[in-house]
Amino acid sequence: MIRFLNVGKSFPGGRSALKDVSFNLERGEFAFLSGASGAGKTTLLKLIYREIEPSSGQILVNGRNVASIPSAKVPFLRRSIGVVFQDFRLIPRKTVLENVSYLPRILGMRQQERKRLAYNTLRRVGLAHRMSAFPAELSGGEQQRVTIARALINRPEILIADEPTGNLDPELSWETLRLFLEINSKGTTVLLATHEHGYVRALGGRTLVLDRGRLVKDEYLEGHVGDIDSDSAEDVEDPARQPTGRMA
Amino acid sequence: MLVRIFGYFVSEAAVSLRRSWKVSLVAIVTIAMSLFIGGTFLLLTANLSRVVEEWRDEARIVIYLTADDLATEGSRVLEQASEPFWVTAVKEVSAAEARSRFENMFPSVRELFKDWEEEPLPPSLEVTFDPEVVGGERVDEWLASLRSDPAVVMVDDDRDWLRQLEALIAILTGLGAVVGVVLLTAAVFTIASVIRLTAYLYRDEIEVMRLVGATELFIRGPFYVEGFIQGLLGGLLAVGGLYTGYLILNPRASTTFLGNVVVDRFLAPEVLLSLLLLGSLAGLFGAVLSLRREKLG
Ligand SMILES: Nc1ncnc2c1ncn2[C@@H]1O[C@H](COP(=O)(O)OP(=O)(O)OP(=O)(O)O)[C@@H](O)[C@H]1O
Ligand SMILES: [Mg+2]
Numbered sequence: 053m054i055r056f057l058n059v060g061k062s063f064p065g066g067r068s069a070l071k072d073v074s075f076n077l078e079r080g081e082f083a084f085l086s087g088a089s090g091a092g093k094t095t096l097l098k099l100i101y102r103e104i105e106p107s108s109g110q111i112l113v114n115g116r117n118v119a120s121i122p123s124a125k126v127p128f129l130r131r132s133i134g135v136v137f138q139d140f141r142l143i144p145r146k147t148v149l150e151n152v153s154y155l156p157r158i159l160g161m162r163q164q165e166r167k168r169l170a171y172n173t174l175r176r177v178g179l180a181h182r183m184s185a186f187p188a189e190l191s192g193g194e195q196q197r198v199t200i201a202r203a204l205i206n207r208p209e210i211l212i213a214d215e216p217t218g219n220l221d222p223e224l225s226w227e228t229l230r231l232f233l234e235i236n237s238k239g240t241t242v243l244l245a246t247h248e249h250g251y252v253r254a255l256g257g258r259t260l261v262l263d264r265g266r267l268v269k270d271e272y273l274e275g276h277v278g279d280i281d282s283d284s285a286e287d288v289e290d291p292a293r294q295p296t297g298r299m300a
Numbered sequence: 301m302l303v304r305i306f307g308y309f310v311s312e313a314a315v316s317l318r319r320s321w322k323v324s325l326v327a328i329v330t331i332a333m334s335l336f337i338g339g340t341f342l343l344l345t346a347n348l349s350r351v352v353e354e355w356r357d358e359a360r361i362v363i364y365l366t367a368d369d370l371a372t373e374g375s376r377v378l379e380q381a382s383e384p385f386w387v388t389a390v391k392e393v394s395a396a397e398a399r400s401r402f403e404n405m406f407p408s409v410r411e412l413f414k415d416w417e418e419e420p421l422p423p424s425l426e427v428t429f430d431p432e433v434v435g436g437e438r439v440d441e442w443l444a445s446l447r448s449d450p451a452v453v454m455v456d457d458d459r460d461w462l463r464q465l466e467a468l469i470a471i472l473t474g475l476g477a478v479v480g481v482v483l484l485t486a487a488v489f490t491i492a493s494v495i496r497l498t499a500y501l502y503r504d505e506i507e508v509m510r511l512v513g514a515t516e517l518f519i520r521g522p523f524y525v526e527g528f529i530q531g532l533l534g535g536l537l538a539v540g541g542l543y544t545g546y547l548i549l550n551p552r553a554s555t556t557f558l559g560n561v562v563v564d565r566f567l568a569p570e571v572l573l574s575l576l577l578l579g580s581l582a583g584l585f586g587a588v589l590s591l592r593r594e595k596l597g
Binding site: 124131135145154158 | 301304305308315319505507508509510511512513514515516518
């Protein structure tokens, strides 16, 4: 589903953010991408939906070489990938509802349907009651959850989440992770970047570790649900142990 | 589906127009100004052309004779004048008749003739003819032969000054076209800058829209519609302005000959529609122009 072949990325000025990264994520897999701040996680994710292009190597998404997709076709690649941006990227002049239902709208979905779909999606992140608010009227964690709802609304084949729990309290974080697992169990490939090792250790599974632009680990970790110091730990246990979707 | 997509463009454009109504107003007013000025020329030339057509239909020549000759040679000249097949009527106007006509037309100078012994105006023959039936050349030949008649003092040809009016109309039309095109071009560039500015202000949003999968059509569509709407509003404003001007001037104008000629009738509906269309297309063109090379977002 997502294959990196010796991918390197350096930014103008010679700063090299990724070096020789190779991995393969199968359809339906769930993987963590971890690494210290500045290790290159966001850079790697941006390459997948072609916000940026690699300096070297090749990236295949769904069997297609991302670099060779003509720019007019890039939107169609992006429509199949739900992205939870680290910096949210909500449209300030649009309400929560409009932000979340933007893609359905340009896909030509009827207003009624669109609204229902947005409502249901927002309910899953616990924000159905803030539909008509503007992003500026929301807390950081609420904005983050709007971003998550927007990423999920079109049932994407791939979900890319960049630090999706960065602004959430532990309880909401676990709920969000559980949501991702649920999405994953329905077939969506999930790649989740986080530097919170706690969640990775607790849930286990495929983990890619970046260190200063290099992929230094690509391993399966055993989950240790005991590490979770939250009441919602019990809820997490079930989906975490489900092999469906989580293993390639 | 298409309707919904277009609805999306329109609603996005409307939001944007409302949000930056001040700059939009500048664009709308420039379009309106250029169409208004162009429309004024159209109004003048349309009225003038109409008058010229009316006069041309009843083209006349007037043959002036001396009073003495009228008695002796009048019937001969009259015969000569009525001979050609394109002549539809010949009317004798006596010197007295000419004077009373003149006095009716200009009552204020009636006093002037009071003490004259002789008739101030010569008698004449008014020859009406159909210029459509025969080419101008044969009419010219016929006029030349009349002019060379010793009994004829002068031959007045309406077509002479119809020609001058036509030349005036041509000049006005050309001037109007040049002024209109120059102003409209300026308006197009104003709209282009306004749209470019809007696109620049929204660049962050545009980038987000792109990242979540909006195609170029969805990025640009609202801007095209915005330009179109600005042009249309400008056109409506211009048409409204022209009509207001017409309403104000028309009743006053009808008391003077020139005014009557110039603002007797308003522009035809199809001309008004063309103005609206021109405005809208100018707006659309401005938007297309402004986003031509732009890599939005
Ligand atoms: N547009 C850019 N221009 C120049 N350098 C950049 C750019 N984007 C990222 N970098 C650099 O690339 C490196 C990796 O950045 P990246 O954002 O991928 O890190 P990260 O792993 O996502 O960090 P964090 O956990 O803090 O989000 C950093 O050193 C950063 O300074
Ligand atoms: Mg990052």
